[in-house]
Amino acid sequence: MPTLVGVYDSPQHVAETVTRLRGRGFAKLEVYSPAPFDEVEEAVDPKPSKVRYFTLIGGLLGVVTGYALTIWMSLDWPIVIGGKPYAAIPAYTVIAFELTILFGGVFTLIGLLVIGRLPSVKLDPAYSARFSGDEFGIAVEVPERDVAEVDGLMRSHHAKEVGIVPA
Amino acid sequence: MTAADVTAGRVSPRPIPTALLGACLALVAIGVLAFVVGLASDADTAWRAFHVNYLYWGALAQGAICLSASFVLVGARWPGPLRHLAESLGAWVPLTVVFFLIGFLGRESVYSPWLHGPPPGKEGYLSAGRLFWMDLGILVWLAGVSVAYLYYSFRPALGGVAAAGGGSGLLRTWASNWQGDDAERERCGRKLQVLAPIVCLSFTFGWSFIAFDQVMSLTPTWFSNLFGAYFAWGGYLSAVCATALLAILHQRSLGFEGQITKDRLHDLGKMIFAFSIFWMYLFFSQYLVIWYGNLPEETQFLDARLGSQFMVDKSGINELQLSQTWAMEFFWERLKEPYAKLSMVVWACCWIVPFWVLLGQRPKRMPVILGSVSAISLFGFWLERNVLVWPSLVPTDTLAFLGFVQVGIAAGFLGAFALVFLIFSRRLPSLPAPQKS
DSSP: OEEEEEESOOOHHHHHHHHHHHHHTTTEEEESSSSSSSHHHHOOOOOOOTTHHHHHHHHHHHHHHHHHHHHHHHHHSSSOOOOOSSOHHHHHHHHHHHHHHHHHHHHHHHHHHTTTTTTTOSSSSSSGGGGGGTOOEEEEEOGGGGHHHHHHHHHHHOOOOEEEEOO | OOGGGBBBBBBBOOOOOOOHHHHHHHHHHHHHHHHHHHHHHHHHHHHHHHHHHHHHHHHHHHHHHHHHHHHHHHTTOOOHHHHHHHHHHHGGGGHHHHHHHHHHHHHHSTTTTTTTTOOOOTTTTTHHHHHHHHHHHHHHHHHHHHHHHHHHHHGGGGGGEEEEEEETTHHHHHHHHOOOHHHHHHHHHHHHHHHHHHHHHHHHHHHHHHHHHHHHGGGGTOOOHHHHHHHHHHHHHHHHHHHHHHHHHHSHHHHHTTOOOOOHHHHHHHHHHHHHHHHHHHHHHHHHHHHOOOOHHHHHHHHHHHHHGSSSSOTTOOOHHOOOOOOOOHHHHHHSTTTTHHHHHHHIIIIIHHHHHTTSSHHHHHHHHOOOHHHHHHHHHHHHHHHHHHHHHHSSSSGOOOOOHHHHHHHHHHHHHHHHHHHHTTSSOOOOOOOOO
16 A cells, blocks of 8 residues: 655644544554644544553552562561561651652653654654654555545645655 | 623622522531530630631631742643632631631630640740730731732733722722723733742741641640641642632633633642642651651650551560561551541542542543542541641540531531632622633
């Protein structure tokens, strides 16, 4: 299937075009943006990112590890310190809290890399350096028979250029 | 009055619904009755309940002005009409001075732990004269700054009143010497920029000292530098919750249609979520060092509220139990100590519920959920003020804060606060209809 690329100046027009394309059933699309824009993200994928599951699992793992590690070590080598219980929850809460943040953060990074399929060694053929400057791009895979329609749709939403990516 | 009578950015006085007015007046009547009955039957209880409610509503109202001032300070545009809603809660602030003066008449009941014999070394600070003049000064200063802040915040919306030459009382006074819309907006904006940091600092320092003097001193041998900030933060957070609740109640109010957007509720939800964590953090950071130090002069305050299971208390514990103090059965056993369960309810209302319910994005945007969490938090903070005061005065009876007199006085304060809010937000000067955005 050919891939069409539309070039835009404003994130608003990108969001409108993406909404229309998705509404028409063209789900295999990629948007290039020089900076993050809420409206574009909302249009491309209105569902919350799956990265949050990585964060949640990381955070839970962190809190369990924090308590388990400290309690296990204290009970393994029991020494009364300052008259406190061996398994001193208030003190270990600090460790558990820190590990929650640490594991949550690290898992978020991992989730970001996994979901974003990063690092990417090969550049997308539809990508152009101008999309890291001040322009936006929408690349969409369309069947041969819909090329003219999508071309028209993009132009009607203020695409300043529309082209086909060479295979 | 119809939507056509409302002009964006202008105050729009409207009648107070009779049912609401009647309910508020009924609550005030119940409060007055309960207070009078209380004074005749058990004056100590009546004055203590009065003290708790005066503190709760006072800190909330001043926190609301501080909330608005923080919006101004950071140049926040997202709150839109929420800023004036928060300010309307602050109309109560001048009354706090009156309630302090009334409450001081009951000093024998409230400050009994030190009034006639402060602990050695604290005689200079813990004296009725010092407390009266210093706290009166603080509250008068806060009232003055708050009224000035309200004046400059509402003044640009009074153009219509000035043009019509009408209005009465406060409205006419506030609208006098009108110099034109643009000039007033510019002048008042500049004044607010100056007043906002003053309001925030005054609230923080002022209510910290009021917390030291009027709450912490009730256990006169205990001290905590953080307590003032913790108490003031409770007031600020309850103001955010009250603003969220009012925003939801104003969703269909005249001129507010479409203005209490899901985005705005989402932002308020984020504030409640984050600030409740900070509230718990303030508590925990103080608790941890007290727990670690395990000095009787420090642990007494938390021991009287949370019970001994949260302290290192080895009396009657053998070596095996010591190693298991984190086990659940031990925990439940010690919850039977006075006020321990009540303190758990406070944690649940002020932190556990806001944290877990508002963790996701969707609950923050749903008025029913955000409104319920706000109401639960507000109730939680009322309980918390009770937990801070009562155990110092009645250490053994968990339910000392409940009873006809206590609940009646609380109802009276609720009615009076709602009445002041309604008068300010609907009559004098009334909320400006939001600019459509």
